[in-house]
Amino acid sequence: MSRNHDNFADLITFTRASTATFVGSNGLIQSATTNIPRIDFDPVTNDRKGLLIEESRTNLFTYSEDFSDSDWTKFGSATVTASTVTTPDGGQSGFVLETSSTNRLEDTPSTAITGTATLSIFGKHNNVSFIVLQIIDSSANGQRQWFKIDDGTLGSSTAVGTGKNLSNASITDMGSGFYRLSMSVDGFSSQTGRCLIYLARTDSSFDASSGDAAIIYGAQLEQGSFPTSYIPTSGAAATRAADIATIATSAFGYNQDEGTFLAEASTFDGEGSSKIVFLASSSGAQSTDRFLLFFSSSEALKFEIETGNVQQANIVRGTGFLNSFKKMAAAYQENNAAFAITDLAASTDTSCTIPANTILTLGRFTGTNLSLNGHMKKFQYFPRRLSDTQLQEITR
Known part of the structure; x- marks a missing residue:
């Protein structure tokens, strides 16, 4: 410049007026302290993207990485165990999610959303092909999206109930087998976003069986129509200025x-x-x-x-x-x-x-x-x- x-x-x-994350020249997510600019890089090619400039956003999840916390409800046979796989930040902060059928991992942050909610998470293939994300309101109206984590492609989407539209979905290669999965759902009117995570073997289905698993890391729910840089949380929602x-x-x-x-x-x-x-x-x-x-x-x-x-x-x-x-x-x-x-x-x-x-x-x-x-x-x-x-x- x-x-x-x-x-x-x-x-x-x-x-x-806050810390903020970016992808460094080593391809890993790292943190910049308050008032320090972020020079962002592509996590796969290591190409320099330049100065990252974003609006303020809040990650509404109180525990973005610790899926063992009670904020994350494990329905049915769903389990999470700490993983030793290297996560996109270079650490070992991920969890192995195991589910079958419609059993799932779920969290409902208490902050109400108006407009569009964007849910994102980093996922890596273990032995099952799809992670399924779902956002619904308190009346169970929302959208559901399949993400194929063994080859980094988008799967199908379906409406859940009425009144909510899927405005955007993406799957982004983060290197080392991890992808960032994101979906944006509009139509919220001062409503909380109930976020559900399933696994599946095939598109448009809930056919995971006992022992099926994927690696997950870094969940984020933000009010806005597109995903922004990852905001880690541990015990409370956090805002990036x-x-x-x-x-x-x-x-x-x-x-x-x-x-x-x-x-x-x-x-x-x-x-x-x-x-x-x-x-x-x-x-x-x-x-x-x-x-x-x-x-x-x-x-x-x-x-x-x-x-x-x-x-x-x-x-x-x-x-x-x-x-x-x-x-x-x-x-x-x-x-x-x-x-x-x-x-x-x-x-x-x-x-x-x-x-x-x-x-x-x-x-x-x-x-x-x-x-x-x-x-x-x-x-x-x-x-x-x-x-x-x-x-x-x-x-x-």
């Missing part, structure tokens, strides 16, 4: 009259209306005078200029960029704004006035919970308005 001779990473004021990264424009030779921002970023938020890449504004004027670059609800990329509470430019490029890194170049000059992204040439606006900006915020809209919910791999600034041809070149 650099501009010529200056290193943006050294100029950033970074805050986060939002990531906030700011830079005073005076710190990096900002040119008020003209300039170009270059970013490479991605978002894993498929539901939010504005996933912020950067906001440039003056203190207290972020709603009226600003540059704003963000992923829209359709994962299009938008560059907006606002001056005196009047929109000066709104340039939109592409769509459907969920979980996809894109390079994006936003250039400004009076009556000469432009925006280019990977594989798409610059689009321009020739009627705009430029606001005076004093603060650059990465991945967040100040004073709101609007965040990138993704990764910033690169950020660069040029104190001049690059040509449209140059914008296309630097976004290749």
Whole structure:
């Protein structure tokens, strides 16, 4: 993250009022202390994803790893025993879950959810092919999803009762045979989420038999429409605070009259209306005078200029960029704004006035919970308005 001779990473004021986890360069989940940024890596390829920027979330489970605790009810023949298998954090924090038929492991956190609930857990194949996750409300209305943990593919889903929709399901390779399984169910109205974990031999069934087992680790229930980084708990629900990264424009030779921002970023938020890449504004004027670059609800990329509470430019490029890194170049000059992204040439606006900006915020809209919910791999600034041809070149 650099501009010529200056290193943006050294100029950033970074805050986060809690610890938070990320995947390190060794492919393992680790923890960053309060106010320390997280440089996240792919757990399988070890590719550097960049600065992880997320909104605040709470893991509602009080025991995310200790499945032997009484908070986790074992129905019928279901049992859990401590495992010696290395878990995604490099320790031995997992449990062997054994169940048969509709016997299961279950927990119902006491905090009510409104909107969408996302349930996730890390699972590894032992001798049974499927882990089945289910979220229902107190009236037994919800959704159920099968996850094939021997090859990392999604199985079937079915409704349980009425009134709840499965908005998202995913299975993510975490390396060493572990997958993170996630499902998001909407339609909650100040209701608790009852979370059930089954095993199965085949898709769309409850045909596990005595001795069938899988390794589980790191359960998380959060209010939100997609899973975020793992939040460990032990005895109480825990909250990860939002990531906030700011830079005073005076710190990096900002040119008020003209300039170009270059970013490479991605978002894993498929539901939010504005996933912020950067906001440039003056203190207290972020709603009226600003540059704003963000992923829209359709994962299009938008560059907006606002001056005196009047929109000066709104340039939109592409769509459907969920979980996809894109390079994006936003250039400004009076009556000469432009925006280019990977594989798409610059689009321009020739009627705009430029606001005076004093603060650059990465991945967040100040004073709101609007965040990138993704990764910033690169950020660069040029104190001049690059040509449209140059914008296309630097976004290749």
